[in-house]
Each structure stands twice: as C-alpha cells, then as structure tokens.
Amino acid sequence: MNHVTYISAGAGSGKTFTLTSILADLIVKEKATPDQFILTTFTEAAASEFREKAKAKIYEHTEYAKYAEAAEKLDQSMIGTVDSIANSFVQKYWFLLGVSPNQKIIDDEQKKFFISQVFSKIATPQDILFLDDFCEQFNIANDINSKNFGLNYDFWKEYVLEIFEKIQSYNIADVNICREKSLAFATSITGEGNLNYSKEDVLKLLNEIQCLASDTLVSKVKDLKIVFSNEQKISDVVKIIKILDEEINQKTATGRDKKLKTNLFKKDGNEALFNSVYDSLGRVYSSKKVRDLVLKYINLIFGYVEKAREEFKKFKEEHHLIDFVDMETRFLELLDKDEVQQDICNTYKYVFVDEFQDSSPLQVKIFDKLSEIVGRDECDDFVVTIGTGKDTNEFHIHNSIWVGDFKQAIYGFRGADTDLTKAVADIIAQKQISLPKQFKIHTLKKSFRSLENIVDFTNELFVPAFEGILKKEEVELIAHRPQDNAVKSLKCWKVDGKKEEERLKNLALQIAKRLKNGEKPSDYAVLARRGAPLNKLSDALKTLNVPVCRTLEFDEKRDELALISALMNLVTNDFDNYSRAVVAFLTQKGFDAGRIIDAKLEFDKSYQDNKNCPKYLSDNSILAKFAERRDFYRMQTIHNLVESLIVDLDLYSVGRGWENAVGTDECFAALIEASYDYEERCSQIGISPTISGYVDYCKDNAKSAGSKDGVVLSTFHHSKGLEWKKVILLDLDEDVFDENKRIKYGVLGVHNYHDVAPSESNLYPPMIINLMPNLFAGNTNVAEDMAEKIKNSGFFKSTCQSFISETIRLLYVAITRAKDELILTLDEENPLQVFSCLKCHIQTGADYENGKEVSLFSFNNQDTNERLKFLFENDKLSEGDSYQVEKPEKLVFKKNEKIETANRDQQPSKVKPSRKVTANIVFDSGSRIKANPDEMDKFGTCIHNIFCVLEKSPTVEMVEKIIKNHQMETALPQPEDVLKAWQNLEKFLTEKYGAKVATYHELPFRHMLDGQIFNGEMDLVWETDKGVVLVDFKSYPGNNNDVVAVDNDHYAGKYAGQF
Structure with missing residues (x-):
C-alpha cells in the first residue's frame, strides 16, 4: 500500500460530512474532476446519499454557478459498492479475462436458492442412511424456537450451506486445509477408548433402580430397558448417564427418589455395580465410536461443499452468471495487468473507501493494489480544511482515503475480516512515523449525534473496554451537543416478569404509555442482540395497536x-x-x-x-x-x-x-x-x-x-449507521462468560479463524473454516469429558476472546445510536449482566422508585457517578387499554385518465428525428459477414464487443476467442469475415476523414437537452487532427436497398435523432 490517509471515525462524528467536504474541496480547488474519483460504499443507498451530499457541498460554494456542471457530473462518477465498481471494470476489460461480457449477476439470495436445489444431488442413498443414523445417534433435534418438533434430519444441509458461503466470502481456494484442520480439532477433543460397558450389568442396575423408584422414574427406566435390550445408540447411553446423575447422584431428584441412592446401596454389591456402570458409560464422548462418527461426518460435509462449489461453478459458466465474489476476484486479477494499471493511473487520482473496517480480505487486497496504482508524490502535501470555528479540522490528503472505525467492526458474519482491517490501520499508524509524506492518520473526535451525558457515559464505558487495543484518543469523543439540565438523557426501565413473554408484554405497556402521552412512535427504537425477543415484542406492541417497523423473517x-x-x-x-x-x-x-x-x-x-x-x-x-x-x-x-x-x-x-x-x-x-x-x-x-x-x-x-411510521425494532447489527431520538436497549442480561454457551455457540458448529494473525510481514494469512458438529441440541449441556478437552484448547481461548471483543463492539454500536435518550431495561434476575465484559462495575441492590435517579454503574470519579445517574421510570398503560393510531380519513377519488408524460432520463436510441432525413450509402466494401439471421440480437452484441477490442489485437484468434465466449460459433462460423469488416472500416475512415490521432470505444456520455438527460455510450469515436467522427455500429441480414428505403423497418435514417 502507498499514499494512504486513514480517517478513524467514531460514532456520530460526521464521517459523511467529512468525506463529502473533502471531495467537494478537491473539485472546487481543481485538484481533481468528478470523473477522477473512485469511491466505494457499503450499500448502493449510501452511494446515492454520498453523491447528493457531495453535490450539495459544491453548491454551498460562493461561486457555485462556476462549479454547477462539475456537481452534476458526479452522477457519472465511479461511486458505488465494491462489487458494482469491480463489475464496471470487468465489463470494460472482459476480453483480457477470457470471459463473456454478457453475464448476469447472481446475488447471495439466488446463490442460497441454487445450493438448496442441489442438496438432492450431492448425497447418495448410502450417505443419507449414515446422516440419518448420525442424527439419531446424537439425538439432534430441531431448535426449540423453530416450532418443528422431533429430530432434524436435515441438520447437515445447514452446515454445507454455511461452509459454502464462508469459503465464497473469504475466497478460500483450498478447502482441504479447512477439512484437515477440522479433522485434527475433532480428533483432539474426542478419544480413542472403547465403550466397554457390560450390557448385562446395565440391565441389572436398571432392574434394581426400578424396584425402588417412584412411578415417574419407573416409566423412564422401563423405556430404557427396552431400548438397551436392542442395539444402543450414543443418545441411549446418554439417557442412562442422565438418570444416574440426576436421580442416583441426586442432582435433581425429588420426593421419594431423594433416598434412592441410600436405598439402592443398602443391598450388597449395588454400590460396586453402580460405580462400574457409571465409570464405563461416563466418558462416552471420549470414545472411539464418537470419534469415528464425527470424523466421517466432517469428511462427508467438506466433500459436499466441494461438490456444491463445482456444481455452482459449472452452473455459472453454462448460464453466463457472475456473483459478487467473482466480480472482486476478476477485478483484482485485472489490477495486475499493465494495460488496466495504466488506464486507472491516467484516469483516476483519488480512491475513497467508506466503512473500511467491514472489508473482506479480497476487498482489502483491491484497496491495497489501487493505492499503489493511483499513488502520486505530488499529492502528498495537499491539506483540506473542513468546518468552521471550534469545529475546524485540517486533513492531509493522499490519493487513497480510507475511512473506518474498529469499534464498529461487527460484520464478521458477512465476510468482513476484523483482524485484517485492524492490522492495516496499525500498519498505517506505524508508517505515519517512518514515512510521514506518504501516510497519515486522522481521528474524528467530536460527536455531533448524542447529547453530552450519553457521550460521557459512552466514554466511561468504552475507554477502559478498548484499553490495550486502541489508544484513549481513538475512543474518547467530545460532545458537540451540550446537555440541557432540564432534559434527562439516561433512563432505565424495569422489565418485570418471570417469563420472557411476560417481561416483553410489560415493556410494550411502558412504550404504549409514552405514545399515549403524545410522543411519536417513529422517535423510538428498541435494539437487542437477538431477533427472537424483538419478534415477541412486535406481537405485544401490535396487540396494543402500536405501529411497528420491523422486518420479520416469515x-x-x-x-x-x-x-x-x-x-x-x-x-x-x-x-x-x-x-x-x-x-x-x-x-x-x-x-x-x-x-x-x-x-x-x-x-x-x-x-x-x-x-x-x-x-x-x-x-x-x-x-x-x-x-x-x-x-x-x-x-x-x-x-x-x-x-x-x-x-x-x-x-x-x-x-x-x-x-x-x-x-x-x-x-x-x-x-x-x-x-x-x-x-x-x-x-x-x-x-x-x-x-x-x-x-x-x-x-x-x-x-x-x-409500518415505516412505527416503533423501530432492530438487532444491534442492523442498527449500525442509523440513529433515533430515543433508544431502548433490550436483552442486557446475557452472561457473556458462560463457558457452556461459549463452547456450544463459539466452538461447535461452523467458525472461521486465522491460524496466524495478520501482520505487515504476512498481511493475508489464510482463513480457516472449522467444522465440529454440535452434538448437544437444545438446552443440553456439553458432555463434561468433551467440555474439559475443549476448554484446554487454544481454539476455545481464541473464540472466547473474539466473542468478548465482538460483544464490546456491538454494545458500542447500540449505545451510540441514541440522540436524546438512552433507556436501559433491567431484568429481575441478572440486570445489566452483559456490561460485565466492559471492565466497569455494575451496581447491585439499588432501590428503584418511579421518577427518582439511581446509580447503575460505579465509575472512578464521584462527580461522574452523580452526573451519570439514570432516571428510573415505571409508567405503564393500564391493562385493557390500548394506543390508538390516528388514521387518516379514507377518501375515494375518481380515477383520472392516464396522461402520458416524458421521462427525465432517456436513451439516445429512443429519440426520433426532428426533421426528414435522407440516408445514403457512401461506401460499400462489397464483403459480407456470413451469419445465422435467427440470432441477430446476439449477433449484433457479439460484433460490437469484437470491434471494441480488435484495434488493439487485430487477429483472427482474438475474434475466435470472443465468439467462443459468446457461444456464437454456429452463428458466426467464419471469424475472418469479422476481422475483414473491421479492417475495411478502418481503411474507409482513414481515406475519408484522415489518419486517427486517437480512438474511443464504448465512450460513455451524458447530455442535457430541454430538461431531459440522455445517457449512453458511443460505439466508436475516430479522432483526427481536424476533428472527430462519430460511428454507430448496426448489423442487418438484408440488402443495400432496405437501409436507404424510407418506408423500410431497417431504414438507417431513423437513427438520426440519436446523433
């Protein structure tokens, strides 16, 4: 990387304002024109917003009329998502890649849809028998929240899809590395001992228990005896262990069964029998049987992933499809080609990257390469001044300007590589010292979003939380909006109820009460880490007639x-x-x-x-x-x-x-x-x-x-980049240090990690996808023998740290969404337990009284403790009452006749001639291209694309290559005819208008006329020392008379309007 300015932009610090101001300043000061920028954003919506705000900044200039044309040209600037920009270059240089230019885009949802269709192909009947048995061996049931009961025989499909998506997102070429790593980890946490229990001893012990147990337990024992009389599965062994643990070892025994162990051991030999059976069954997950099943399963799943990837690749090739990863991969390939490097270097001066912290490894490689291509020493001393008065900031601008915030890096599940983007920011910080002319880091330190007390509370929580990772000045924000003492920004609500449904019903009543008092539903957002409580809250609010804005999975x-x-x-x-x-x-x-x-x-x-x-x-x-x-x-x-x-x-x-x-x-x-x-x-x-x-x-x-006007319900992840006047945080009772949960959700299943952390000497270490099937469905705890081995593994320690780090960043994102009020919800049993990962002290045992302030956290400074107290509120809507939305009066209007109106945006080919036009043939080479007339639309596209590149490589081989890419071998059987046609055209243009000084193929243009905007591309512009000749290509299987006959459908004169 080279010539990079990195801007660290905290939450609400005016990132978009800063970027648009820099871009506008570069244009106004004539350091660059609009067509000399490449700017990547996370979404197309963000790209559109950026364009409009950049225009507005230009129009703010005192001499705005002078720059009006430049402002409007921003519509043609290379501003968009990484994928869209990558695709633009792929479409321009497809012939260097050996692919067809006419490829359709397949998005992530279509990709999932396709993979779901190939599941039936990749598993053989024998495989299905094994997978069904695997499901039964470990009693793998549907998730408790899925409303599907019983065993989940399709569980393996979820793993295939998840691994497939990850290897696509991280562009992992060799799946076998992931397979071998997964097999090694699975081997390390299972065992090689045999299940050496005596079936007779087990049945004998069950008989002894049956004679002494309660009726409820007797029923369970009888069922197990029947099962154990036949072939036993792992799940059957686990059921025996569970009964011995819960009833004999009295972990959950009740009533008569409390004395079961004492009564059982009274009989000679029963204690020895119990110990023998318990010891032989107790480490079932350390057995060779479990290991063999798991290793076979992992091999099968990775085999399916490879098959799915092959099918997907074949499918894309057959249907001329391209996905987002393909676009980026091919763009990166193009960036290594001299011709493309020269074009970018001559065409573009600045590359802006928004949301750098959410970049994938492939995207970072693209930005890295672009920085080397566009980097110029002459740009290194330019300074842009943004803001006025106390808000003035000076930015040292290099050719690449990357904006990010590690504190808001929360999209690892989408393919972002947080370790990599953090390493890049650290490298730039080091290079700023060694190469100050080429690298610079700026930090946006002022929060323009939140009121002062919310900003202070954020600082108190997160400066210690990020200690050792980020410097204090990289975390701490300065409040731009002073606190009005009459307004209380920090509030807390107690959510009463033993069950989640009851607590959410009470929360809905509290929200409805505020709305009943005249507040707007759309001013409120309720944020939670998980979607499940938000779905339940949505139902509770709708029951009270409260409008809700929530995108719900069906x-x-x-x-x-x-x-x-x-x-x-x-x-x-x-x-x-x-x-x-x-x-x-x-x-x-x-x-x-x-x-x-x-x-x-x-x-x-x-x-x-x-x-x-x-x-x-x-x-x-x-x-x-x-x-x-x-x-x-x-x-x-x-x-x-x-x-x-x-x-x-x-x-x-x-x-x-x-x-x-x-x-x-x-x-x-x-x-x-x-x-x-x-x-x-x-x-x-x-x-x-x-x-x-x-x-x-x-x-x-x-x-x-x-409803767009309703109370917004959103997960922490989906709230990023948004803001609301009043934010309620839900689901704050999570125990982030629960080791059993960390094993189940951070180790078991599918997870990605780096074996070696990214560094300047090894910036792109391979991403590893680890698969260890979750053998403990629902609320079942991980078996002690397996849990013990997992806890001692380096992988467990690494995933725990990653989870804590992500939780800290998620809390930062959630808290900093609030503008005027931040409302924390307090659970009865474990209030605010999730904050324990922030190195802050949570106050317990406080007295809550409606309308009184309470200390929820203890900070180092007493003045801070007083200033950052939370106002406790407990006002609810009365039972049976509801919030009534004011609905507009329903009016019925008579439908007017449809009036045809002209669209603002037009294609030049749609413009009809404004006067009578005569078409004449001025040159006829006499030669013709032999083609199948049934495919003239495809034929015309293919000819256009061939003519676009022949000037640089005028060979029959190049023509053949492009025809093959278009799958037009049958329609165009004689490629030498096409080459001859191009040579005839060049000869005519040279003789008629003069030798070319330069030529432009597929040249984009934008023209405004009578309030309409015409966007298009010129097929060929032939520039001589006397002027330019505009050439438009047309193909037609008829004769000369047709194209000059006014009443013929193929009359050439009808295209005069577009010229």
Whole structure:
C-alpha cells in the first residue's frame, strides 16, 4: 500500500460530512474532476446519499454557478459498492479475462436458492442412511424456537450451506486445509477408548433402580430397558448417564427418589455395580465410536461443499452468471495487468473507501493494489480544511482515503475480516512515523449525534473496554451537543416478569404509555442482540395497536402460509381433501377438528352412495368461491396466482377475523412480494417455478416490513449507521462468560479463524473454516469429558476472546445510536449482566422508585457517578387499554385518465428525428459477414464487443476467442469475415476523414437537452487532427436497398435523432 490517509471515525462524528467536504474541496480547488474519483460504499443507498451530499457541498460554494456542471457530473462518477465498481471494470476489460461480457449477476439470495436445489444431488442413498443414523445417534433435534418438533434430519444441509458461503466470502481456494484442520480439532477433543460397558450389568442396575423408584422414574427406566435390550445408540447411553446423575447422584431428584441412592446401596454389591456402570458409560464422548462418527461426518460435509462449489461453478459458466465474489476476484486479477494499471493511473487520482473496517480480505487486497496504482508524490502535501470555528479540522490528503472505525467492526458474519482491517490501520499508524509524506492518520473526535451525558457515559464505558487495543484518543469523543439540565438523557426501565413473554408484554405497556402521552412512535427504537425477543415484542406492541417497523423473517408455521399453500394445492388437485380441510379450518369460525372429522365421515358415506356428490366441504364459502374461479387460477403464473387468491378471496379479511390477527395484513403482503421474487429467482437461474418450490422459498425468504411510521425494532447489527431520538436497549442480561454457551455457540458448529494473525510481514494469512458438529441440541449441556478437552484448547481461548471483543463492539454500536435518550431495561434476575465484559462495575441492590435517579454503574470519579445517574421510570398503560393510531380519513377519488408524460432520463436510441432525413450509402466494401439471421440480437452484441477490442489485437484468434465466449460459433462460423469488416472500416475512415490521432470505444456520455438527460455510450469515436467522427455500429441480414428505403423497418435514417 502507498499514499494512504486513514480517517478513524467514531460514532456520530460526521464521517459523511467529512468525506463529502473533502471531495467537494478537491473539485472546487481543481485538484481533481468528478470523473477522477473512485469511491466505494457499503450499500448502493449510501452511494446515492454520498453523491447528493457531495453535490450539495459544491453548491454551498460562493461561486457555485462556476462549479454547477462539475456537481452534476458526479452522477457519472465511479461511486458505488465494491462489487458494482469491480463489475464496471470487468465489463470494460472482459476480453483480457477470457470471459463473456454478457453475464448476469447472481446475488447471495439466488446463490442460497441454487445450493438448496442441489442438496438432492450431492448425497447418495448410502450417505443419507449414515446422516440419518448420525442424527439419531446424537439425538439432534430441531431448535426449540423453530416450532418443528422431533429430530432434524436435515441438520447437515445447514452446515454445507454455511461452509459454502464462508469459503465464497473469504475466497478460500483450498478447502482441504479447512477439512484437515477440522479433522485434527475433532480428533483432539474426542478419544480413542472403547465403550466397554457390560450390557448385562446395565440391565441389572436398571432392574434394581426400578424396584425402588417412584412411578415417574419407573416409566423412564422401563423405556430404557427396552431400548438397551436392542442395539444402543450414543443418545441411549446418554439417557442412562442422565438418570444416574440426576436421580442416583441426586442432582435433581425429588420426593421419594431423594433416598434412592441410600436405598439402592443398602443391598450388597449395588454400590460396586453402580460405580462400574457409571465409570464405563461416563466418558462416552471420549470414545472411539464418537470419534469415528464425527470424523466421517466432517469428511462427508467438506466433500459436499466441494461438490456444491463445482456444481455452482459449472452452473455459472453454462448460464453466463457472475456473483459478487467473482466480480472482486476478476477485478483484482485485472489490477495486475499493465494495460488496466495504466488506464486507472491516467484516469483516476483519488480512491475513497467508506466503512473500511467491514472489508473482506479480497476487498482489502483491491484497496491495497489501487493505492499503489493511483499513488502520486505530488499529492502528498495537499491539506483540506473542513468546518468552521471550534469545529475546524485540517486533513492531509493522499490519493487513497480510507475511512473506518474498529469499534464498529461487527460484520464478521458477512465476510468482513476484523483482524485484517485492524492490522492495516496499525500498519498505517506505524508508517505515519517512518514515512510521514506518504501516510497519515486522522481521528474524528467530536460527536455531533448524542447529547453530552450519553457521550460521557459512552466514554466511561468504552475507554477502559478498548484499553490495550486502541489508544484513549481513538475512543474518547467530545460532545458537540451540550446537555440541557432540564432534559434527562439516561433512563432505565424495569422489565418485570418471570417469563420472557411476560417481561416483553410489560415493556410494550411502558412504550404504549409514552405514545399515549403524545410522543411519536417513529422517535423510538428498541435494539437487542437477538431477533427472537424483538419478534415477541412486535406481537405485544401490535396487540396494543402500536405501529411497528420491523422486518420479520416469515415464520413457516404461520396460518397465512398454510392457507395459501392449501389453496394452491387445490389449484392442481381439487380432490385434495386434506387441503380442503385446512381451508375450512382456517376460514370458518367454530370449524374445529371434531367438525372436520364429522364432515369427512358424512362425505365418505355420501360418496359411497353417489360418486357425483358435491366435493368435500364444498359448502364452505371460500371453497365455493374458489371453485367458481378455479379454471382462471389454473392459467396463472405463480405470482399472479398468489395475488389473485389473496385479493379475489379477500384473505385479508379472513386473517383479521382470526383470534390472533397480529400482523396478518403484513404477512399476506409479504407472500405476494415473495411470489414475485421467487419467479425472478427461477428465471435468473433457469428453472421452472412450482407451487412446492414457492412454498419452500417462502419459509426462508418471505419478509414483512411493518409500518415505516412505527416503533423501530432492530438487532444491534442492523442498527449500525442509523440513529433515533430515543433508544431502548433490550436483552442486557446475557452472561457473556458462560463457558457452556461459549463452547456450544463459539466452538461447535461452523467458525472461521486465522491460524496466524495478520501482520505487515504476512498481511493475508489464510482463513480457516472449522467444522465440529454440535452434538448437544437444545438446552443440553456439553458432555463434561468433551467440555474439559475443549476448554484446554487454544481454539476455545481464541473464540472466547473474539466473542468478548465482538460483544464490546456491538454494545458500542447500540449505545451510540441514541440522540436524546438512552433507556436501559433491567431484568429481575441478572440486570445489566452483559456490561460485565466492559471492565466497569455494575451496581447491585439499588432501590428503584418511579421518577427518582439511581446509580447503575460505579465509575472512578464521584462527580461522574452523580452526573451519570439514570432516571428510573415505571409508567405503564393500564391493562385493557390500548394506543390508538390516528388514521387518516379514507377518501375515494375518481380515477383520472392516464396522461402520458416524458421521462427525465432517456436513451439516445429512443429519440426520433426532428426533421426528414435522407440516408445514403457512401461506401460499400462489397464483403459480407456470413451469419445465422435467427440470432441477430446476439449477433449484433457479439460484433460490437469484437470491434471494441480488435484495434488493439487485430487477429483472427482474438475474434475466435470472443465468439467462443459468446457461444456464437454456429452463428458466426467464419471469424475472418469479422476481422475483414473491421479492417475495411478502418481503411474507409482513414481515406475519408484522415489518419486517427486517437480512438474511443464504448465512450460513455451524458447530455442535457430541454430538461431531459440522455445517457449512453458511443460505439466508436475516430479522432483526427481536424476533428472527430462519430460511428454507430448496426448489423442487418438484408440488402443495400432496405437501409436507404424510407418506408423500410431497417431504414438507417431513423437513427438520426440519436446523433
């Protein structure tokens, strides 16, 4: 890297203002023109915001008229996401990469969709038998929150998808390194001993327990005896151990079973029998059987990942698709080519990178390479002054300006490499000392977002928390907004209730009370680390008629999906009685299971007597209306079918009549939206949409957004970059030092790590993906013998530290979202326990009185303790009351006739000639390109792309290569014809207009005329010493007379308007 300015921008410190001011200043002071910038942002929305704010900064200049044209040219600047910018260069230099220029983009959701479709191909029937047995061996059940009960036989698919996504995100070439590391770790935490228990001894011990146990325990023992009489699974052994631990060792024994151990040991030999069985079974997870199962499983999963990657690569090649990682990989490849380096060096002067801390290793490599290409010594002394008065800052500007904040690096799960981006920032800090002319770090120290007490509270928490990682001046913020003593910014609410649902209901009542007093719902945001409590809070708020803004993942158990699925099944099979029963159950009041059975018995009897009797439940109003329209429904696409069913049958009204009607409107709307997205996905990856495919797609992809004017409910991760007047933090009772949870969620499953930390000497060490299947589903604790080995591993210590570090950064992001009020919620049992990772002292045993201040934290300074007290509030809406949203009066307007209006943005090819035009043939070479006339659209595109590069490499081999990339070998069987056509064109232009001084291919332009903006590309500009010639390529399989005949569809004169 070279010539880099790194700006460390804390939360609310005016990052966007600073960047746009720097860019505008560089333009106004004529250090660069708008087309000499490359700027990368995290999202396209951020890119659009940046453009508009940069324009506004330019227009603030006193001589704004002088720079108006430059401001408008920012629309054409290279500003966008890394992927979009990478794709721009790939589209420009595709011929250097040996790929087709006409590639469609496949996004991450489409990628998941494709992988889910190949699962059926990659596992053999023999594999499925093993995977099912593995599931049963370890009793791998569905997650307790999933609403699916029983064993999760599809558990392995989640691991395949997660590993696949990680190797894509981190661009890992050799999956075998990850496989070997995973196998080595699994070997180290399992064992090689045999399960040497005596089956007879186990059954004998169970018989002895059965004679003495309570009725409840006797039932469990009898079941185990039956199981143990046959072939035992690991899960059966675990059940025995659990009973011996809980009942005999009296960890949870109650009533009569409390004396079970004493009574059992009274009989001679029973104590020895118990100890023998317990010792032989107790270390089951250290057995060779477990090791062999786990190692085979890991090998299978990584094998599936490799197969999925091969299938995905093949699929992309066959369908001319490119994903985001491909774009970045190819862009990086282009950056090593002399031609591209020279072009970038001549064209661009500055590269801006926003949100640098969220970059992936591939993206950091791109920024690193760009800094070396655009770096120039003459730019190193330029200083930009931003702000006025006390807010003035001077920035030493280099050609690459990277903006980031380690404290807000929270997107590791998306492929960001926090260790790498932190290492890069540290390297720049060191180089600032050794090479001050080429490297500079600036820190934005002022918070323009939060009131003073919120800023002070943030400093007190996080300066110690980041000690040893960041310097104090890199963490501490100065408040720009002074504290009004009449306003209390720090508040706390107690959330009463033993169960989570009860606590969230009480929180909803507290929020509703404030809104009832006149506050705006959209001023509030409730943030939590997990999504589950927010979903429950959403339901509680909606019950009180409080509008909610929450993007919810669609619950596959929702009645809305069951209803639409049943109706769609009936479209294909009107005799599907199960689906008819589902429709009746969900749409007819009082139609319970008993009535369904009675109706079925009655129908069966009628059907026996008369095969032409009305269909089952045909008297149901929805089914009757459906029957009238079924023929129409059968002709619809998936999207039209879903929308027609919901609208025609008025399912919105049906849903509002349900006992739990919360969110039904949003869910039906989400189903319609998902149907459109599903068809798009199918179209893009070339498969046919089906009803079952749509239903499966909805389970994973349908979302409901809620009300934009409602209370915002968001996870900490999704809140980044946003701000609200009042922020309520939820879910603050988490014990971040719980070792059992750290093992289950930080070690078991799929995780990535560096074997060696990134450093200046080894900046890009490989990322390792580790797989160790979670054998302990639900609330089951990790077995002691395995937990003991895991705790002694370096991997465990590393993951624990990573989790604590991420928790600190998440809390920083969450707390700094608040502008005017920060409200902490207090759980009854473990209030504020999550803050224990911040090296701060949490006060306990405080007396909470409504309207009184309370100390929640103890800081080093007594004045600080007094100033940063929290106001306790406990005002709730009365039970039975609700918050009523003021709804606007519903008006019905007569629909006006549609008026055709001209769009602002136009394509030049759409412009008709303003006068009569005569077309003449001025040159005819006499030669023709032989081609298949049935594919003229593809033919024309291919010719354009060939002509674009032939000037630099005028060979038949180059023509053949491009034709092959377009898969046009049959349509263009004679590539030498194409080369000859280009040579004829060059000869004509030279003889007619003069020798070329320069040429420009696919030259982009933007032209404003009569309030409209024309954007396009010029096929060829032939520049001579006398001027320029504009050339537009057209291809047509007809004869000369057609192109000069005014009444012919292919008349050349109709294109005069675009010239």
